[in-house]
Amino acid sequence: MALLTIENLCARVGDKEILKDFSLTINPGEVHVIMGPNGSGKSTLANVIAGHPAYEVTGGRLMFKDRDVLKMTPDERANIGIFLAFQSPTELPGVGSALFLKTALNAKRQAAGEKDIDAVSFMRRLRPRATALGITDDMLKRALNVGFSGGEKKRMEMLQMAFLEPDFCMLDEIDSGLDIDALHTVSQAVNIMRESHRSFLLITHFQRLLNDITPDYIHIMMDGRIVKTGDKTLAATLEEKGYDIYR
Ligand SMILES: Nc1ncnc2c1ncn2[C@@H]1O[C@H](COP(=O)(O)OP(=O)(O)O)[C@@H](O)[C@H]1O
Numbered sequence: 407m408a409l410l411t412i413e414n415l416c417a418r419v420g421d422k423e424i425l426k427d428f429s430l431t432i433n434p435g436e437v438h439v440i441m442g443p444n445g446s447g448k449s450t451l452a453n454v455i456a457g458h459p460a461y462e463v464t465g466g467r468l469m470f471k472d473r474d475v476l477k478m479t480p481d482e483r484a485n486i487g488i489f490l491a492f493q494s495p496t497e498l499p500g501v502g503s504a505l506f507l508k509t510a511l512n513a514k515r516q517a518a519g520e521k522d523i524d525a526v527s528f529m530r531r532l533r534p535r536a537t538a539l540g541i542t543d544d545m546l547k548r549a550l551n552v553g554f555s556g557g558e559k560k561r562m563e564m565l566q567m568a569f570l571e572p573d574f575c576m577l578d579e580i581d582s583g584l585d586i587d588a589l590h591t592v593s594q595a596v597n598i599m600r601e602s603h604r605s606f607l608l609i610t611h612f613q614r615l616l617n618d619i620t621p622d623y624i625h626i627m628m629d630g631r632i633v634k635t636g637d638k639t640l641a642a643t644l645e646e647k648g649y650d651i652y653r
């Protein structure tokens with residue numbers, strides 16, 4: 407059974423059509439990459455799957471674990487395992503990073519009928535993941551993303567992913583603005599989490615993310631839909647020839 411099925415999805419912002427009959431099937435364990443020029447609708451796709459209220463779905467189907475996602479709130483989608491790491495992570499003044507993680511995990515547990523995590527288990531879950539991502543105790547105490555550098559924000563997004571262990575992880579331009587070391591850290595976080603039940607949708611402009619992560623499929627998105635699907639070698643073709651040959 408597919409984890410995520412998108413059929414002829416159409417979506418718009420205001421009166422602008424952005425997704426036009428977009429279709430994609432993602433099976434458990436697969437890593438899919440979407441590449442495409444600016445404005446082709448990549449972030450819109452991720453936001454629509456996550457349930458961002460600014461985007462209006464005007465047609466098509468979106469199924470996750472055999473459930474009709476379009477009928478669900480963003481919270482409900484998160485609770486059944488849909489995760490989006492943002493292109494520009496939001497700052498949450500007044501909300502400590504560790505508290506944010508605990509609250510998010512407990513919301514998920516409550517939705518599954520489980521009790522809240524205790525303090526010891528919480529730290530046991532948090533510490534090794536934070537250390538692996540180079541996130542210090544000081545960062546965990548500070549308000550979420552407030553005053554964080556671009557790289558720190560991206561690593562904090564990865565910590566949320568590692569901590570919440572969602573079954574479907576969307577990473578929107580996680581590699582933009584990262585230096586080589588931070589990029590490597592992010593790629594490792596993805597590789598460590600690759601499991602037979604978990605799938606990834608990586609949105610990127612750059613081939614360099616794919617030096618460390620070997621995807622199952624690469625899709626080229628233009629003007630709201632996929633125009634070409636290939637394997638990992640497609641990234642090299644793109645690097646060489648650009649998007650113009652697909653226009
Ligand atoms: N919230 C929004 N309000 C208005 N226009 C938007 C909004 N989000 C996206 N768009 C427009 O939709 C198109 C696709 O944007 P986006 O999905 O961000 O593309 P990409 O991520 O591929 O660069 C662009 O023309 C963009 O300006």
Ligand SMILES: [Mg+2]
Binds near residue numbers: 493579
């Ligand atoms: Mg984008």
